[in-house]
Amino acid sequence: MSICRGAAGLRGGNPRGIFIHNDAGSQNANAAFYRKWLQTHPLENGFAHAYVASDGILYAEDDAYAAWHCGQTDGNRNYYSIEVCQSMGDLEIFKKNEENALKLAAQKCKQYGIVPNTNTIRLHKEVFATACPHRSVEIHGGTSGCKTYFINKIREYMGMDKLPDAPVVSGGGSSAASGDPGIVFTYGVMLTDGTILPFVNNLSDFAGLPGRTIAGIAIKVNKGTVKYRVHVKGKGWLPYVTGCNWSDA
Ligand SMILES: [Zn+2]
Known part of the structure; x- marks a missing residue:
């Protein structure tokens, strides 16, 4: 007791x-x-x-x-x-x-x-x-x-990476002061077994699970376009992509 x-x-x-x-x-x-x-x-x-x-x-x-x-x-x-x-x-x-x-x-x-x-x-x-x-x-x-x-x-x-630094929202001028949420980045990750975890908006949460390897990442924005590329540990950078597509690089 x-x-x-x-x-x-x-x-x-x-x-x-x-x-x-x-x-x-x-x-x-x-x-x-x-x-x-x-x-x-x-x-x-x-x-x-x-x-x-x-x-x-x-x-x-x-x-x-x-x-x-x-x-x-x-x-x-x-x-x-x-x-x-x-x-x-x-x-x-x-x-x-x-x-x-x-x-x-x-x-x-x-x-x-x-x-x-x-x-x-x-x-x-x-x-x-x-x-x-x-x-x-x-x-x-x-x-x-x-x-x-x-x-x-x-x-x-726990052997995890730090949280990313505070988000910097650009493109909307004084978006924070006016209450405009600014640009919303939505992203998700896929694990090596093909599991796709729920998408996350900006820094409201962290994508991924402790101890699980990420095999893919997909990003989209609510305004404009986003261009991104992935660095593979020990192998270098993959080509840039602009889509929110699990099949591209
Ligand atoms: Zn207390």
């Missing part, structure tokens, strides 16, 4: 993503502290699945159960939650805890087939009026810098 005894109920499926928190705890708020604290305080005050601290990781709740960690129903029910502990304490210890938390996140992503992107790796402050994860946000250049850092670190620990 877990420390938190399934208090928030069964999820009824695998986690769809991960929330990473900072505990706003002192140097003394380590795993041993939380083990005791969670058993002497009402769980309604909030708890996470895992507490990552200088003395190790406390797994307070089993993965199959929800946790009351973010004050939002979807997040509580459908996401795995990790507390980076001692976030008011020593910076170097906090950074080490954060690194171990992101390694744990990578392990959980692999286990549940979660692709780390902006939809799956979440910050508490995205869904609730809180500064959490305050210390991570402070040391990684603000909210979006922190989120990008988390996603790319987790991807690195």
Whole structure:
């Protein structure tokens, strides 16, 4: 039986993503502290699945159960939650805890087939009026810098490429300011076994699956035309193509 005894109920499926928190705890708020604290305080005050601290990781709740960690129903029910502990304490210890938390996140992503992107790796402050994860946000250049850092670190620990840089939309002048979505790139990839994965618009998601080789790519745009070519690892560039066609180069 877990420390938190399934208090928030069964999820009824695998986690769809991960929330990473900072505990706003002192140097003394380590795993041993939380083990005791969670058993002497009402769980309604909030708890996470895992507490990552200088003395190790406390797994307070089993993965199959929800946790009351973010004050939002979807997040509580459908996401795995990790507390980076001692976030008011020593910076170097906090950074080490954060690194171990992101390694744990990578392990959980692999286990549940979660692709780390902006939809799956979440910050508490995205869904609730809180500064959490305050210390991570402070040391990684603000909210979006922190989120990008988390996603790319987790991807690195999984052996994946980084997310592409923020999209640059051109051709529409001040398209972003006027609310015009600008040019929409739609692209999809085909795996070596011929499976074609769903098309993705701009950078709303990531095309591909971890550990699967991409055998083909097709791109289209909603305005104008797009010319693209593919680099084959170890072999060089294929000719340019302009169609969204699985049969061309
Ligand atoms: Zn939080």
